[in-house]
Amino acid sequence: MTEEPLAEILLRMAQGERAALRNLYSEAGPKLFGVCIRMLKDRAEAEDALQEILVKLWSKAHQFDPRRGRSTAWAVTIARNHCLDRLRARTAALQREATGSNERAMLEVADTGPGPETLVEMKDEARRISDCLATLEADRATAIRSAYLDGHSYDAIARALGIPVNTLRSWLHRGLRKLKECMDA
């Protein structure tokens, strides 16, 4: 996979080559930092998270298998999971304090879809999922997008939409099954 410089870098990291971490930072750092900023919505926290993600990538690099997927997607998955863990830990802390302050933030759910220009600019790779999301009811597509890109939880989305969690759950699962059928077709 010569068209994937990151795959090469991960293999070098797996062999303990320290300089490779620096290459990873210039190759994938901006994308991974973009993930942290979008999900955590706080620059200082995003910087801490990115540092922890670099440590994770270093210690997990030997688990990357180029035959099983693309290197960027692999690194983004690790970054997203790390941010999700932080967000869920934060939610648990908020619940303990019994504040409802994150409800307001979650109301932004309604306009997280890309605007028309963004759709046009979007790379070919993303067109298939966009086409398939477009076949779903608009609020389902928006909920799927906001969960993946912003890390919103069931509770938060249900609150923002004013529906019970169980309703949201079954309605989203129907949407996801449809998305899967469309994408696998």
Added chain:
Amino acid sequence: MTEDETPDLAADYVLGLASAEERARAEDRIARDPVFAQEVESWQARLSQLNTEFDAVTPPAAVLDRAERSLFGTPQRRRIGVLGWLRRAGAGRGTTETTVRGVPRPRFAILLGLAAVTTVALMAFWDMPLYRSGPPLADLSAPDLQITIHGDTQRLIFRRVSAAPDPEGQSYELWLIRDGQVASLGLLAPETTEVRAEVRAGDVLAVSLEPSGGSPLAGPSGPVLATAQIPSL
């Protein structure tokens, strides 16, 4: 649980809709259930197409420096030429190679040169003045597992705060990462684990979920659940 729910749970996990507890359960299941793991991987592949919507933002160089300091002890660009070469040459000497998915890997545990690392599981009622002597040095915190770390330059005491038992058929394993080398500190005992090891500020500790008895590899083979850096001692 009906068969039909597996794809839904996998999608929930990948989308990140689940709570901390549900996420931890899903991660345990990924390690145990290949069908579920496959579903998760398929959803990851589908949804990763949305990754183009994450805008790239240039991160400050200081973040890389901090990561390098925690992994290697010092930022790489300040260490040039001979010293770096010597360390690499030293690291290459006397190592045996194991092959993991076709990638040769050095046996890190041999490299680290920790003089005897011994792990002693202690009874809960054992009087441990170190816990009482102040706040923990650091903690390892994952959705289902909370560990506080006390200690000094000669030993570390890992104390499991959460009551949840090890997932069935699996063990938690502790790791020390220094200068980019990973060494096992042994398995996490049910309550308190004391490890005699020379540690210093900047070392990184990690806990991973492994098959029962520990990782078959020189490094973690399962998910790394949490990492923490040792501050000044």
